Amino acid sequence: MPPLPIVKTPGVCGGAARIEGTKVPVWLVVLDVSSGRSLEQICMSYGLTREQVEEALRYYEEHREEIEGEMEEA
Numbered sequence: 001m002p003p004l005p006i007v008k009t010p011g012v013c014g015g016a017a018r019i020e021g022t023k024v025p026v027w028l029v030v031l032d033v034s035s036g037r038s039l040e041q042i043c044m045s046y047g048l049t050r051e052q053v054e055e056a057l058r059y060y061e062e063h064r065e066e067i068e069g070e071m072e073e074a
Contacts, residue, residue, distance in 0.1 A: 005020045005055075006018065006019060006020065006026060006055065006056065006059040007020045013025045014070075014073070014074075016070045016073075016074075017059060017063065017066065017067065017070065019048065019052050019055070019056055022046065022047075022048065022052075024046045024048065024056075025070065025074075026056045026059050026060055026067050026070075027060075027067050027068075027070045027071040027074060028046075028074075029042060029046075029053055029056040029057065029060075030056070030057070030060045030067060030071070031071065032045075033057065039053050039054070
């Protein structure tokens, strides 16, 4: 299965990296995980699959500085 893409679209979520097909920014998933929420809780809250949440976390690991900057701006 190919990775589920993370996209950036001007005017959607302030242009922040987000899970394709949603308005859920990567920084929000990261914030939820760092707050102690489980992947299952995050999936249920935003209507995401586990794969989408895991892809968002992989994106964060590869683009940490970018996502942390978006978190500061939010």
